[in-house]
Amino acid sequence: MALPARTLRRLLISATVLAAAGLxxxxxxxxxxxxxxxxxxxxxxxxxxxxxxxxxLLDSYFQPNQFRVKTGQTVTFVITNQGKATHxxxxxxxxxxxxxxxxxxxxxxxxxxxxxxxxxxxxxxxGTYAFRCDVHPDSQGTIIVExxxxxx
Numbered sequence: 001m002a003l004p005a006r007t008l009r010r011l012l013i014s015a016t017v018l019a020a021a022g023l024x025x026x027x028x029x030x031x032x033x034x035x036x037x038x039x040x041x042x043x044x045x046x047x048x049x050x051x052x053x054x055x056x057l058l059d060s061y062f063q064p065n066q067f068r069v070k071t072g073q074t075v076t077f078v079i080t081n082q083g084k085a086t087h088x089x090x091x092x093x094x095x096x097x098x099x100x101x102x103x104x105x106x107x108x109x110x111x112x113x114x115x116x117x118x119x120x121x122x123x124x125x126x127g128t129y130a131f132r133c134d135v136h137p138d139s140q141g142t143i144i145v146e147x148x149x150x151x152x
Contacts, residue, residue, distance in 0.1 A: 050074045057111065057133065059083035065141030069123045070148025077119040081111045089119050091131040091143065098132060110135070 055077050056063045069075055081087050088110050093102025104121040111117045123145045132140035 050076070052076045052078060054078045054080070055089065057081040057083055057087040057089070057139070059085050059087075060136065061139050062089070062131070062133075062141045066144070067141075068144045068146060070146055071123055071126055072148060073123045075121050075123060077106075077121070079106055079111060079117045079119060081113050081115055081117075084113045086110050086112050086135055087133045087139070088117075088135065089131055090134055091119065091121055091129055094124055096130070098130065099134070105134075 049072055051069070051073055053067060053075060057079060067075075077089060079089050088108075089106040090098060091104040092098045093100060093104070095102055104119055106117045106119040108117050123143070126145050126147050129143045129145060130140060131143060
């Protein structure tokens with residue numbers, strides 16, 4: 001038995017509104033705000049040293065713009081450029097300076113609007129590490145590396 005088109009439209013609209021409300025609640029539900037992602041324990045079984053995090057590039061900022069990880073974790077950032085301009089992600093190396101040989105840079109190095117890339121990085125000693133977009137240096141964030149059990 002097929003439902004009338006009007007009923008199907010109402011169901012579709014209701015489902016869309018509920019999905020949008022759920023996404024909004026998830027985005028606003030963090031105590032620290034939607035711009036921070038704690039990856040030190042989230043998304044991985046206890047003791048696992050590899051994690052995957054998603055980061056979105058927009059035309060003037062990263063979302064989220066702060067991450068927390070444990071020393072020794074290998075982090076794969078899956079980067080999606082939802083902006084119109086070309087962007088990338090560069091994490092300053094242990095010297096704390098950007099644009100030096102010890103930096104980690106997204107692959108591809110330049111990500112066009114609507115495209116994606118990855119950056120694989122192993123969290124070094126505890127501390128705060130800056131990341132930014134080379135094309136738009138005001139687009140930046142931090143990765144806080146906390147002491148953790150390093151797997152051998």
